[in-house]
Amino acid sequence: MRIPIQVSEENREPIYHQVETQIKALIVGGKLPPGTPLPSIRALASDLGCSVITTRRTYQNLQADGFIQTIQGKGTFVREMESTRMEKTKQKVVYEAFEKAIQQGKQVGFSKEDMKAIFSTIIKKNFTNGG
Numbered sequence: 864m865r866i867p868i869q870v871s872e873e874n875r876e877p878i879y880h881q882v883e884t885q886i887k888a889l890i891v892g893g894k895l896p897p898g899t900p901l902p903s904i905r906a907l908a909s910d911l912g913c914s915v916i917t918t919r920r921t922y923q924n925l926q927a928d929g930f931i932q933t934i935q936g937k938g939t940f941v942r943e944m945e946s947t948r949m950e951k952t953k954q955k956v957v958y959e960a961f962e963k964a965i966q967q968g969k970q971v972g973f974s975k976e977d978m979k980a981i982f983s984t985i986i987k988k989n990f991t992n993g994g
Contacts, residue, residue, distance in 0.1 A: 866886065886901075897943040
């Protein structure tokens, strides 16, 4: 199984964190429902073009956080999560993305009004016609 994840060497976040964040978003967004098998550590490393150590760390963190479980001899699967935890995680994922976007906007010199205008444009573009 191929998971739709993209990593960027230019991103200041470590690759394991980029992958971890995207897998969490796919899980809480329902794109990877409970019981979904995940690729092996080696297969994921190969798909992403990163080291096995990186993907192992990602899976270890996701397992420690209760998002996935590894069953010896069978593989790694998405775990069932309670709905309140899913909602909190959804909020955290989006909050962190907005936080990062705002920091980047500030770094390039945008004002609060500039950021609001950009945000408004993106909202309109992505939520027009029920999107």
